[in-house]
Amino acid sequence: MMDFPPNTLRDLRVSYELDQLTEDKLPAEPLALFQAWLQDALSHQLPEPNAMTLATHGLDGFPSARTVLLKGLDAEGGFHFFTNYDSRKGAEIAADARASAVFLWTQRHHQVSLKGIIEKLPRAEAEAYFSVRPRGHQLGAWVSEQSRVIPGREWLEERRHEMEARFAGTEIPCPPNWGGYRLLPHELEFWQGRVSRLHDRIRYRRREDGSWCMERLSP
Numbered sequence: 001m002m003d004f005p006p007n008t009l010r011d012l013r014v015s016y017e018l019d020q021l022t023e024d025k026l027p028a029e030p031l032a033l034f035q036a037w038l039q040d041a042l043s044h045q046l047p048e049p050n051a052m053t054l055a056t057h058g059l060d061g062f063p064s065a066r067t068v069l070l071k072g073l074d075a076e077g078g079f080h081f082f083t084n085y086d087s088r089k090g091a092e093i094a095a096d097a098r099a100s101a102v103f104l105w106t107q108r109h110h111q112v113s114l115k116g117i118i119e120k121l122p123r124a125e126a127e128a129y130f131s132v133r134p135r136g137h138q139l140g141a142w143v144s145e146q147s148r149v150i151p152g153r154e155w156l157e158e159r160r161h162e163m164e165a166r167f168a169g170t171e172i173p174c175p176p177n178w179g180g181y182r183l184l185p186h187e188l189e190f191w192q193g194r195v196s197r198l199h200d201r202i203r204y205r206r207r208e209d210g211s212w213c214m215e216r217l218s219p
């Protein structure tokens with residue numbers, strides 16, 4: 001094992017003593033707990049509290065993961081995010097809609113992991129969200145052929161100039177290959193760091209009838 005920086009990684013550890021998860025205080029539905037934890041992350045002003053690591057099934061058979069931003073939750077418990085449908089993740093989701101995601105709020109000793117099925121959001125939702133993005137981000141969505149190999153940074157800058165000229169003085173429409181997905185989880189796990197690494201892990205699993213079964217897992 002590489003010892004660099006000397007003894008640093010070996011001795012890096014945090015003691016988790018902020019809170020606990022007890023079954024009698026937990027809601028019957030995981031979405032309520034997720035919302036409470038997201039609100040907790042927001043009120044503690046954590047950086048990018050809506051960032052989640054999204055894992056899909058790579059076309060090469062390997063798991064494939066990247067960060068995306070949660071942009072909405074719906075009443076059925078769907079987690080919404082936006083991206084380029086022609087990206088690597090877009091191709092992977094088209095081939096296999098099963099996915100998982102992880103939220104990590106380290107300063108709060110909270111982790112939420114979930115898995116479920118991804119489906120596309122209606123075009124109208126993409127257009128509505130696209131219309132409120134900053135103009136530079138809108139332009140970026142037209143410039144980037146996300147996940148393609150490109151010859152260099154200059155290629156991006158040239159395309160940016162092209163797109164700036166193309167949309168000069170007009171509103172920038174939502175690109176046809178840009179849009180949203182919702183990840184509808186059937187399983188969510190809430191992890192609360194506890195003392196001596198005896199963490200609390202509570203898993204919710206959706207039953208056939210739509211209700212949720214709650215179980216405690218060993219840390």
Ligand SMILES: Cc1cc2nc3c(=O)[nH]c(=O)nc-3n(C[C@H](O)[C@H](O)[C@H](O)COP(=O)(O)O)c2cc1C
Nearest residue numbers: 048051066067068069082083084087088089090147
């Ligand atoms: C904090 C953070 C937030 C991100 N949010 C998004 C996002 O909401 N949508 C997106 O397409 N990419 C987002 N990205 C970029 C992705 O991580 C990734 O590089 C990109 O989507 C291409 O992934 P793919 O090649 O697997 O399709 C974000 C990256 C970071 C670090």
